[in-house]
Amino acid sequence: MERIxxxxxxxxxxxxxxxxxxxxxxxxxxxxxxxxxxxxFS
Amino acid sequence: MGDENGKQGNSASEIASVTAxxxxxxxxxxxxxxxxxxGLPDFYTFGKMLMYSHRDFDRYMKxxxxxxxCAIVSGFNASGTPHMxxxxxxxxxxxxxxxxxxxxxxPISDDESYVSNKVSTQEEGIxxxxxxxxxxxxxxxxxxxTKFIIDHIYTNIYNLAIKLSKGLTLSEVKAVYGYTPDxxxxxxxYPTVQSAHIIFPLTRGYDDVxxxxxxxxxxxxxxxxxxxxxxxxxxxxxxxxxxxxxxxxEKMSKSRNNGIFLFEDEKSIKKKIMNAFSGGQASIEEHRxxxxxxxxxxxxxxxKNYFLERDEAESLAEDYRKGKLLSGEMxxxxxxxxxxxx
Numbered sequence: 001m002e003r004i005x006x007x008x009x010x011x012x013x014x015x016x017x018x019x020x021x022x023x024x025x026x027x028x029x030x031x032x033x034x035x036x037x038x039x040x041f042s
Numbered sequence: 043m044g045d046e047n048g049k050q051g052n053s054a055s056e057i058a059s060v061t062a063x064x065x066x067x068x069x070x071x072x073x074x075x076x077x078x079x080x081g082l083p084d085f086y087t088f089g090k091m092l093m094y095s096h097r098d099f100d101r102y103m104k105x106x107x108x109x110x111x112c113a114i115v116s117g118f119n120a121s122g123t124p125h126m127x128x129x130x131x132x133x134x135x136x137x138x139x140x141x142x143x144x145x146x147x148x149p150i151s152d153d154e155s156y157v158s159n160k161v162s163t164q165e166e167g168i169x170x171x172x173x174x175x176x177x178x179x180x181x182x183x184x185x186x187x188t189k190f191i192i193d194h195i196y197t198n199i200y201n202l203a204i205k206l207s208k209g210l211t212l213s214e215v216k217a218v219y220g221y222t223p224d225x226x227x228x229x230x231x232y233p234t235v236q237s238a239h240i241i242f243p244l245t246r247g248y249d250d251v252x253x254x255x256x257x258x259x260x261x262x263x264x265x266x267x268x269x270x271x272x273x274x275x276x277x278x279x280x281x282x283x284x285x286x287x288x289x290x291x292e293k294m295s296k297s298r299n300n301g302i303f304l305f306e307d308e309k310s311i312k313k314k315i316m317n318a319f320s321g322g323q324a325s326i327e328e329h330r331x332x333x334x335x336x337x338x339x340x341x342x343x344x345x346k347n348y349f350l351e352r353d354e355a356e357s358l359a360e361d362y363r364k365g366k367l368l369s370g371e372m373x374x375x376x377x378x379x380x381x382x383x384x
Contacts, residue, residue, distance in 0.1 A: 010182070011176065013180070014179045018179050021185040021186070022179060022183075022185040022188050022190050023172075023175055023189075023196075024191050024192075024195075024196040025195050025196060026195065026196060029195055031195070034172070038172055040169070040172045040176065
């Protein structure tokens with residue numbers, strides 16, 4: 001249950017690189033641009 | 043029954059029927075009780091029976107012990123907001139990944155969110171999906187051993203869905219999902235995408251796959267297992283979690299706003315907990331005299347299932363029954379033990 005308590009703090013520590021590592025993409029997808037366009041880290 | 047704070051609940055029937063879906067799966071649809079498996083993993087979701095029933099979990103565990111390559115598939119809808127009801131499945135996935143080094147595939151069905159109008163645009167579905175990935179990584183899933191399949195971003199999944207679609211007829215979809223001819227064709231096709239999510243690891247060198255899900259989602263598993271067999275794959279195993287009710291004792295839902303959401307602010311969570319359905323009496327005097335009923339008390343239900351050891355929970359229940367512990371005190375305990383302050 002400690003996961004719930006830590007979640008808000010951990011959330012800010014997730015990086016674009018973490019996301020790029022874990023998301024499967026088609027060859028044509030520019031994931032970094034997509035995250036920028038949707039403001040995932042803004 | 044109300045409580046000494048004057049909060050009245052309308053029904054406690056949901057709590058009693060928390061496992062009704064699981065029991066129905068066992069009696070009518072061939073699932074098995076998890077309690078029959080010897081040597082279950084030592085983890086609270088198994089120990090507390092939050093994972094109540096299964097399909098072929100014993101086979102899956104044997105394959106795991108025999109060194110076979112095993113995966114877990116655990117999906118999410120792009121319109122969903124993680125809440126307490128998801129925790130048993132999240133925690134089980136996390137435990138299995140850490141304990142056994144299992145690769146986790148997490149499909150996020152932003153396509154289904156779109157065709158079922160849960161989001162208004164495809165872009166909204168993609169954005170929600172990316173935010174969910176961030177939440178799940180924050181939850182602790184290992185990015186080296188977790189792969190997120192966002193359907194709009196990994197459209198390769200449709201190649202497998204098209205293959206599987208030859209094994210599923212519209213009549214079968216209608217019978218299982220209840221779709222009607224006036225509903226869009228994207229919705230009617232989606233069951234094959236969902237099966238593709240689950241079968242996907244089996245096309246990538248994995249020997250077995252496990253899907254931890256809510257009992258109400260087992261119909262998808264039955265479709266998928268039939269499809270897997272038709273195409274020569276092992277039937278994916280399933281773990282069914284119990285149905286976690288909301289704080290009002292009814293089905294947890296976004297529209298009822300009766301769940302505790304992981305990113306909810308402290309004030310809102312406190313208000314919900316203090317208004318939770320209780321097993322207390324109408325006044326403090328009556329409660330002290332007659333005692334409360336922990337079996338229908340939602341604060342107790344959450345404390346027991348999420349936070350307390352068995353003996354601690356039993357002791358608390360006993361104090362409640364005897365009227366030593368008030369409903370307000372039970373709720374305060376839940377609020378404080380959860381450290382919701384973030």
